[in-house]
Amino acid sequence: MQLSVKDLDYIIEGTKVLDAVSLCVEEGGFVGLIGPNGCGKSTLLKNIYKTYKPERNAVFISGKDVMEMPPKEMAGEVSVVAQENNVEFDVEVLDMVMYGRYAHRRFLEGEKKEDIELCRQFLREVGMEGYEHRMYLSLSGGEKQRVLLARALTQQSRLIVLDEPTNHLDVRYQYLIMQTLKKQKITVFSSIHDLNIASMYCDKIILMDRGRIVAVGRPEEIITEKYMQEVFGVRSQIKVNEITGKIQIYYLSDNCKDC
Numbered sequence: 001m002q003l004s005v006k007d008l009d010y011i012i013e014g015t016k017v018l019d020a021v022s023l024c025v026e027e028g029g030f031v032g033l034i035g036p037n038g039c040g041k042s043t044l045l046k047n048i049y050k051t052y053k054p055e056r057n058a059v060f061i062s063g064k065d066v067m068e069m070p071p072k073e074m075a076g077e078v079s080v081v082a083q084e085n086n087v088e089f090d091v092e093v094l095d096m097v098m099y100g101r102y103a104h105r106r107f108l109e110g111e112k113k114e115d116i117e118l119c120r121q122f123l124r125e126v127g128m129e130g131y132e133h134r135m136y137l138s139l140s141g142g143e144k145q146r147v148l149l150a151r152a153l154t155q156q157s158r159l160i161v162l163d164e165p166t167n168h169l170d171v172r173y174q175y176l177i178m179q180t181l182k183k184q185k186i187t188v189f190s191s192i193h194d195l196n197i198a199s200m201y202c203d204k205i206i207l208m209d210r211g212r213i214v215a216v217g218r219p220e221e222i223i224t225e226k227y228m229q230e231v232f233g234v235r236s237q238i239k240v241n242e243i244t245g246k247i248q249i250y251y252l253s254d255n256c257k258d259c
């Protein structure tokens with residue numbers, strides 16, 4: 001098992017934001033984390049990649065407690081695409097992607113040709129070829145997001161954790177990014193708002209509500225009319241798409257005449 005969380009609580013300003021959260025993500029899995037705004041998805045992910053400090057013996061990557069892992073070891077095991085990336089100083093896009101090679105470089109070692117080629121390859125994969133020498137902060141939100149994904153892939157860890165990676169992206173790039181992730185031989189754990197995208201790419205979905213895990217299962221077991229109503233408070237119709245064979249969700253508005 002690549003990632004496991006055991007009975008994790010997390011309190012922010014006196015409020016229990018995570019309440020006894022346990023989950024596991026098996027090696028090679030593509031696991032989506034879904035749930036309403038404010039249910040604790042980002043807080044859970046931040047505990048996993050240690051932006052927040054989890055309790056000891058609660059978060060394990062490849063069997064090791066993350067709190068026992070020094071930064072370089074952590075970077076070798078898990079790459080992260082977080083939701084907020086406050087970049088304090090501007091760099092060229094290629095240099096931004098090169099940061100992903102941190103875990104693979106020795107102290108004071110220069111950039112290797114192979115590293116640069118790898119960075120260029122992942123920039124191509126995310127549709128950012130030709131942007132290598134643009135300044136990162138001059139990019140649009142969606143372009144930045146794709147560069148950060150290239151950086152995470154360049155890290156070549158076995159697990160990637162992403163917080164809403166398709167935020168900011170137009171529909172073409174939403175699918176390109178998910179497709180790119182799917183192609184890698186890597187374990188993926190990602191929060192996802194778009195449930196049709198989740199059903200298309202995930203083999204397992206974890207549903208959260210109010211700081212707790214409500215259900216875990218295959219997309220067709222979790223993205224159901226019942227859970228949509230109970231957890232999101234939205235009426236929906238769910239059908240299997242004839243072309244993709246995946247389930248598709250249609251939202252029904254309250255003032256819809258015939259539904």
Ligand SMILES: Nc1ncnc2c1ncn2[C@@H]1O[C@H](COP(=O)(O)OP(=O)(O)OP(=O)(O)O)[C@@H](O)[C@H]1O
Nearest residue numbers: 012013017035036037038039040041042043044191
């Ligand atoms: N620094 C903070 N101070 C106070 N409350 C916070 C803080 N960070 C998060 N929270 C609260 O914790 C809860 C969980 O937030 P979190 O960002 O984890 O939700 P989320 O499921 O990722 O939401 P979204 O779908 O909107 O991104 C929310 O109610 C949020 O307001």
